[in-house]
Amino acid sequence: MFSLQYKTALITGGASGIGLAIAQGFAQAGAHVHILDLNGGQAEQVASDIRRLGNKATGHAVDVSNQQQAVEVIGRIAAQEPIHILVNNAGVSHIGTVETTTEADFDRIFRINVKGVYNCLYAVIPHLKANGGGVILNMASVAASLGLSERFAYSMSKGAVLTMTLSVAKDYLADKIRCNCISPAxxxxxxxxxxxxxxxxxxxxxxxxxxxxxxxxxxxAEPSEVGALALYLCSDEAGFVTGCDYPLDGGFTRLNT
Incomplete structure (x- = not known):
């Protein structure tokens, strides 16, 4: 179960943290993992480590906030092999209320966390349609659904990720593209x-x-636990799942009093 054999998976922000755990898990499940990260050297080092274990991985330097870069890199990958999976994981955090969030802070969070997801969706969906379908997984947050102290801009960005997930899932049902998101605590x-x-x-x-x-x-949570849920959602076993947000939160959303 949960095999990704013969699948090609793109993972943004895959050189560290949650993205790294997803990349490692997908590679172990048989996928050719393409690690798209702002730090190209780190992306290729992670890919090299994965290859040493006998699995398939390639690193790419990509600034997801730059649409031209995203389109070019994803286009090069698509020219070499069919793309089956995109994991939009790249993102940054910010601490602050509306009063302590500067315009520069707000623009940076929007550029990476919101526009970065849009850019990769924009770049990959034509290829998924041409291939007869595929899977998109976005990384949201419990901040998308709950009021968290001093997370004004971050919550804004993750709320956008959640609603983009729903829109993409709805718009591409006929193209057999599934789209879900995970909301970790x-x-x-x-x-x-x-x-x-x-x-x-x-x-x-x-x-x-x-x-x-x-x-x-x-x-x-451990990054590997997020990776395990990501593996399920991107596998054929989750073929009936689309337009869903999965809180992976240790009870944070519903059990806090």
Whole structure:
């Protein structure tokens, strides 16, 4: 079950964190994984590590906020092999209320988290249609559906990802393109460790424990757990699933009181 043998999968932001876990899991499931990342050197290093394990992977330097780059890179891949899967994972975070979010902050979040998803959708959908269908998975967040303190711009961007998911799922039913999204709560990635080191020097362990306990299950998710859900949603076993948002949140959405 959940084999991606003979499938080609594009993963944006695939060189670290959640994207890396998805890339590794998809490669182990048999896909040729194309890692699209702003850091091209890191993308190729990850791809090299995957190839050393006997799996297929290629790294690409891509700024997802640049539509021309996204179209060109995805077009080159499509010219070499059919594309079956796109995972829109690339994104950045921001902490702030509407008053503490500058215009530059807002524009940066929109450019990467919203326009970046749009650019990759714009670039890949014609190829999926030409191939007779495919799967798109977007990375949203519990912030898309809940009111979180000091996440004004980030929540805006992930709300857009959620609604873009629904629009694409509706518009391309006849083209056999499925589109879903995952909404994680806190996931233990290098970003979290860097944030704690920068914001709470000397208190990292204490703050990590505090943030972990905001999930009713009592801990943060591991990137591999997001990767496992992504593998299911992009596999043929999820062929009846489209237009859905999957909270992967340790009970955060429904069990917090």
């Amino acid at each position: 806190r996931v233990h990635t290098p970003f979290v460790d860097g944030f704690l080191a920068k914001s709470y020097p000397g208190q990292e362990a204490e703050m990590f424990e505090k943030l972990s306990k905001t999930q009713p299950i009592g801990r943060m």
